[in-house]
Amino acid sequence: MDRRKKREKTTVTKPSTVDAPLPPKISPSEAFIVTLSSVLGLGLAFYVANSGFSIDLVTDPSRTIFFIWLVELPIVILLYSRYRQNPRQCMCLVFVCHVQYLRAVGRGLLAVPIGALLNCLGAIALGAPVTFQFLPKTVNWSLMMSLFTTVPASCVLGSSWAHWKRIFAQTQPNGSVEYLICLPAHGAVIGGWFGAWPMPLDWERPWQEWPICVSYGAIGGYMVGLVASCVFVLARARSQHVKQT
Secondary structure, three states, X not given: OHHHHHHHHHHHHHHHOOOOOOOOOOXXXXXXXXXXXXXXXXXXXXHHHHHHHOOOOOOOHHHHHHHHXXXXXXXXXXXXXXXXXXXXXXXXXXXXXXXXXXXXXXXXHHHHHHHHHHHHHHHHHOOOOOOHHHHHHHHHHHHHHHHHHHHHHHHHHOOOHHHXXXXXXXOOOOOHHHHHHHHHHHHHHHHHHHHOOOOOOOXXXXXXXXXXXXXXXXXXXHHHHHHHHHHHHHHHHHHHHHHHO
16 A cells, blocks of 8 residues: 555656746737738848948948848847747736846847857858958858847747757747747758859859858748748648637
8 A cells, every 4th residue: 555655646746847838829910020020121121221321232241231130130139029938927027027028138139149150150161251351241141140040049938958959950849939930040041051052153243252142042041931930820820720619
């Protein structure tokens, strides 16, 4: 009898282990707002660069990319910080909720230079020029890629290494918000990789210079990832609605 009681106690205590926090949920309308805001931010940056300064990625890639990451910075951080892990735990205390939101914003701001450094080292390892002439272009490109890749994950996931590994290393997002993080980030990296293909070709075109074609590819892949993640959120919401009915 004592052995049975001990077994029952052990079986009862096993479920008491701390489970991993559930990923935050997002409605299709919210996913659409995030996607639309990010795309409009890119369009606004190109518009300001072209109409206000008469430049584009080909004529002045450094300043154009600067406008891109400068416009996208508040949009990405302020929007994705709303979907931080476990925001419902603080709904009863408005002050605590604001503090957690500000912490998520702070994580996003901290992730900008860290992500830029990682992207810069990766680009240099893959053959990006390291001369002083290309330094402003590389720095601005790295900051833009940081906003596409690491900043949204930092705002939502924080320092949870298990979630980072599952989303970026294993490509196994769980939940709508994680798809909004995973697909655009992978799209930007894959698009930038495809965009780098024309660089070594002997075509002697101005858009083959670093980082023009890479930026076009990264921006295009990022936008495709945003649209794909929004479509996924909508399809998932419809499937869950069908199951419930």
